[in-house]
Amino acid sequence: MDQDDSETCQMCPMDEWPNREKTRCLPKLQEFLSYKEDKMASFFCFLVILCCVITCFTLKKFILYWDTPLVKANNRTLSFTVLVSLLLSFLCVFFFLGRPLDITCMLRQTLFGIFFSLAISSLIAKSMMVCIAFKATKPSSSWKKWTGVTLPYSIVVVCSSVQVLICVSWLSTYPPYQGFDMTTYPGKIIIQCNEGSDIWFYSMLGYLGFLAAVSFVLAFMVRTLPDSYNEAKYITFSMLVFCSVWIAMIPAYLSTRGKYMVAVEIFAILTSCAGILSCIFLPKLYILLIKPYLNTRKHVFSWVRK
Template sequence: MTCWATLELLSTHYRFVPNYQCNKQKNLRAVIGGLDFEISLHVAAILGVYKIPQLTYGSFAPEDAGQSQSTPFYRMVPNEAHQYTGIVELLLHFGWTPEFSEPCTGQEKLDSLPSSGFEMSMTGHSYSIYNAVYVVAHALHDAMRVSFNNSAGEEVSFSEKRELEAGFDITNLVTFPNNSFIRMKVGWMKLDAPPGKEFSINEDKMVWHRSFHQVPPLSQCNKNCPSGTRRKKKEGEKFCCYDCAPCSEGKISYQKDMNDCVGCSEDHYPNRNQTQCIPKSISFLTLEEPLGMSLAFGSVFCSLLTILSLAIFLKHQDTPIVRANNRDLTYVLFLSLLLCFLCPLIFLSRPDRVTCLVRQMAFGLVFTVTVSCVLAKTITVVLAFMATKPGSRMRKWVGKRLAIAIVLTCTIIQAGICTVWLGTSPPFPHFDKHSVRGEIILECNEGSAAMFYCVLGYMGFLAIVSFVVAFLARKLPASFNEAKFITFSMLLFCSVWISFVPVYLSSKGKHMVAVEIFSILVSSAGLLGSIFAPKCYIIILRPDLNDKQQLIKKK
């Protein structure tokens, strides 16, 4: 029926002779209609042969838009897809999330318009009439491809898809108590606006129904999820209805109703409410904080005690108690202990490439010298006693050369371990962004943990050897025998560093550095107090015991 009616428009009046016209005619220039898209396409397929444009005022589904490109089919209303977008923008603007859904159609039923609204009278022979119709229709196509103003003064233009390039007005239907109403424009949906500016609405111009008390109506199946939470789908409910779940640890949501929480970058962390990311502070152990000040005070105080003890020994260097225990080795032990107490000050500076290399190497070498001096003292006591026996060959081993050889040998071995460490995987400054919440820990990465524990293990080996030798020599009747004091000092030294390992491994950030500094101070103070405190006591408070007669009597 559609095809018949269309061909009838192209025939002589009251005579169905398609493609041929004679006698006086009212020739077809354009066709307006129809409301149904399928019928309109059938009409357009025939009219397209004659280049006769078809103008439709119906609202068609967006998925059908591409079907009209091969026909002279002009849509006099904007694409319905933009209407859907505008409705969604309205819902988002007012936060309306209704729980129910109902089928709806955007195609309104308009009154049929006459299909002969642009008829034009033409006269002449049949072939010339047909040609004239073609020329006029073709001219109308050209006119439709450019913009023009309609009778209302509005600019009209069509896109490449022959769709009217126009937007939508957002109108407010204002009702009155007498059930009358007016329409008021409160916004628009423009298709040619810049991205993000297509939708605009002025709420100040809006007049809500009196039952809403001039506030936007609430249409939500649940409350908005605040910042710091995310949407969590309700099982069996519509997609727009949801619960609110807190963001997982380390993530935030900075807007309401976010579908997912987002993680902070490595140098930021979530605030307490998990609504924003806060920059992390760079943290390392310094002299400005109480913990650093306490450790620095302990380091300086113990250094002063060491210097005071050394001064006492230098002042009384010719007394029997000082001369009886290898003065040169004693002075070397004093200096190495002083450096041990000063080592923590390197650990309290900002970690960089130089300090990371120096701190562990200095610690390892200085402590090795200290423990090797104690070992040399212990071996000297044992050999000295054995040399006093008649016919003993140990006399040639007793002396300064043996002590120096022990200290140098032990130190060179430790220096070799440190050299291998530096050559393979040296320590380096490292930013730890994950161990402590809210902080970036600036620390010295050991590079090779195995080499670090090799340095500690070697010092522990020397300490154990010193402990065993001193323990075996504790009852020797030598004058001013230091074996008992060395035994206690080595027992304390080993206890400190054995307990250091698990505590160090379980610590994080600046507390790891504090544990190492504390272990250095305690073990060094144990050596100073155990070996030199008794001698200083005799020199200062019991000078009567510091003479040769007492040595002979004691022996």
């Protein structure tokens, strides 16, 4: 292709594309979510930073009001774990931005899966302890032996450990890696992460869905318990947001390619994490900052007299 009116033409290399006149080969455009050239990447960076600031602000207020009845009422240690897990989940988005590398491909899915499973496991433990706490109020109840700290911590460790095992097995057998798609779009090279094994990838996502379903069912069962103590209705709504977002994400994820496929997953991560943060913690911040007179032992435990 480097001569005019030649009887024999040579094919361009895979990473190049002929110009309109078919006289020479030009480098194909490389497509990925670039920090410098793509406004969508800059927008996601802004959202991540904003969400991290809100999460850190919430975390700071919870630590500041650590010994108040409202923070203590729904297991402050689990609330702290959820906030830290959400913060780390937000930060995982940075692994999805920029030019994909082997190391970022291996870390982005697995780290998000582990951190987010830790958050949902903590919500499961919260819902479980709400149910047990009310059953334990009955005289001579056998549930009183389960009201300590051992059970919720065990739930968190066991549930999140399964996800860790899935991710470690994934990285040990068929880890994600950097790939180049040169055939989907003419004239473009899509630099992307190949998941290595679709089975492990969907196992990781499927386990997150399983944890979300368990959390939703438990929270739905105890949602009608007294409002002053119970945050299960907020957990129920947050899991509805999570399930709705990820169910809608799957067909969009499968029908797109390149940077738009990555953008769909980033949107799902940010939306689901922000949904949990806003549904569960914003009502508490409202009381802590706007109506501190409700943050009293008399109000929080008013269900005892009912």
